Amino acid sequence: MQKNITIVGAGIIGMVCANYLQRDGHKVTVIDSRGPGEGCTAGNAALLSPDAVIPPAMPGNWRKIPGWILDPLGPLAIRWNYVPRITPWLAGWLRACSADRARAVARGLRALHAPVFDAYAPLLKDAGATHLLQRSGQLYVSELNGGASGSPLTTEMREAAGVHTQLLSGAAARELEPALGENIKSALYFPNNGHTINSLRLVQMLAEHFQRSGGTVLRRNVTGFETGEHGPCSVITDGGARPVETLLIAAGAWSGRLAAQLGTSLPLEAERGYHLTLPDPGVMPRLPLIHRDFYFTTTPVQAGLRMAGTTEFAGLDAPPDYRRARMLFTHAQRMLPGLRDSGATQWMGARPSFPDGLPVIDRSPLHADVFFAFGHSHFGLTAAPVTGRLIADLVSGRKPSIDITPYQARRFS
Numbered sequence: 001m002q003k004n005i006t007i008v009g010a011g012i013i014g015m016v017c018a019n020y021l022q023r024d025g026h027k028v029t030v031i032d033s034r035g036p037g038e039g040c041t042a043g044n045a046a047l048l049s050p051d052a053v054i055p056p057a058m059p060g061n062w063r064k065i066p067g068w069i070l071d072p073l074g075p076l077a078i079r080w081n082y083v084p085r086i087t088p089w090l091a092g093w094l095r096a097c098s099a100d101r102a103r104a105v106a107r108g109l110r111a112l113h114a115p116v117f118d119a120y121a122p123l124l125k126d127a128g129a130t131h132l133l134q135r136s137g138q139l140y141v142s143e144l145n146g147g148a149s150g151s152p153l154t155t156e157m158r159e160a161a162g163v164h165t166q167l168l169s170g171a172a173a174r175e176l177e178p179a180l181g182e183n184i185k186s187a188l189y190f191p192n193n194g195h196t197i198n199s200l201r202l203v204q205m206l207a208e209h210f211q212r213s214g215g216t217v218l219r220r221n222v223t224g225f226e227t228g229e230h231g232p233c234s235v236i237t238d239g240g241a242r243p244v245e246t247l248l249i250a251a252g253a254w255s256g257r258l259a260a261q262l263g264t265s266l267p268l269e270a271e272r273g274y275h276l277t278l279p280d281p282g283v284m285p286r287l288p289l290i291h292r293d294f295y296f297t298t299t300p301v302q303a304g305l306r307m308a309g310t311t312e313f314a315g316l317d318a319p320p321d322y323r324r325a326r327m328l329f330t331h332a333q334r335m336l337p338g339l340r341d342s343g344a345t346q347w348m349g350a351r352p353s354f355p356d357g358l359p360v361i362d363r364s365p366l367h368a369d370v371f372f373a374f375g376h377s378h379f380g381l382t383a384a385p386v387t388g389r390l391i392a393d394l395v396s397g398r399k400p401s402i403d404i405t406p407y408q409a410r411r412f413s
Ligand SMILES: Cc1cc2nc3c(=O)[nH]c(=O)nc-3n(C[C@H](O)[C@H](O)[C@H](O)COP(=O)(O)OP(=O)(O)OC[C@H]3O[C@@H](n4cnc5c(N)ncnc54)[C@H](O)[C@@H]3O)c2cc1C
Pocket: 008, 009, 010, 011, 012, 013, 014, 031, 032, 033, 034, 035, 036, 037, 038, 039, 040, 041, 042, 043, 044, 045, 046, 047, 048, 049, 220, 221, 222, 223, 250, 251, 252, 253, 254, 255, 271, 272, 273, 274, 275, 308, 309, 310, 349, 350, 351, 352, 373, 374, 375, 376, 377, 378, 379, 380, 381, 382, 383
């Protein structure tokens, strides 16, 4: 049965859901205060990682937090005035750091990530955007002998998921990626991973195809909802109220506020990250690189070489601290000798993150015609197409292609 569906959020999650719902024959409207893809998706590291199964919350990570926070070049920063707000979320993150919980989260990530290239394929073919994806492989690197492979638990989790990797010496890594400096002593190669050369353009092309096929994209800020006997009956925007029948919240890091207005309180945080893009880097690695010691990435994209990473907790509304983008260059110079930063552009975006590192992909616990797709944390670009398929299954009343229990909202109740 054809439904009228309103989606709040035109990031990668909202636009992929819109395309999958439209393919099912529904009439879909997407509302966003910005252009498609201009939220967190625009500036991410552009990695597509079917083999990313290691959760952000891992046993022992908590011991590293004090050192990370005290190091001005460390991967984690918390603004002091935000400490009271972030403390309950961090407590949830610490609870997720047990080995058993991490193993369960890894299984949930694997199910969302493994089919990424196949699940994007039909959408990108229709949108004429296939050229934006590259199955290039990815290389994790470390300045420590054997450091690229991680802990015995990470190895166990990858093996359990059937992930194929190759452990390389520094010299073998330089043969594969000649741009790497001599201080890289070990590397782990993921041949099945890849990247997009332009994550913003990817969303824009999905939006253009969606509109050509009869979908509507509206540029409005959603400020609230009017609720009737059976749940929300209209969405209130800065351009007036619009009636809604079926509603999907896919508003990234802002989704927590919207879900709360619909009666469901969820522990979603803005996990702010930064990038620096070098249009003329002087040295251009062939592969996306992930530095295991400093927790950042470099990816060859259309705009140049993009360095991305870091986590900052300061809430959704605090101004960016671009020193965190600049520090990425300091780290990257160690890995890629000869790197130049002329003309560099900087960016900050908010990852929508739950303490356990899994998203919520679910029907609202309160309203039968309201659905949630947010909280994809570090992996939204990768998890988007399977999320889109799951939302299309839920909305159409089909049995989802994978077990959605790990992504249910009620895990936080
Ligand atoms: C530095 C960094 C690097 C990353 N690297 C990768 C990577 O390599 N691979 C990967 O898979 N993931 C990566 N991620 C994570 C990924 O970018 C996110 O998980 C993903 O972009 C989330 O997509 P989204 O559609 O949920 O949110 P967004 O892209 O933020 O989209 C949400 C949209 O909702 C709109 N919106 C919000 N509130 C309202 C409202 N009230 N009214 C109207 N519109 C509203 C916003 O304007 C926005 O456009 C990275 C993130 C960061 C920060």
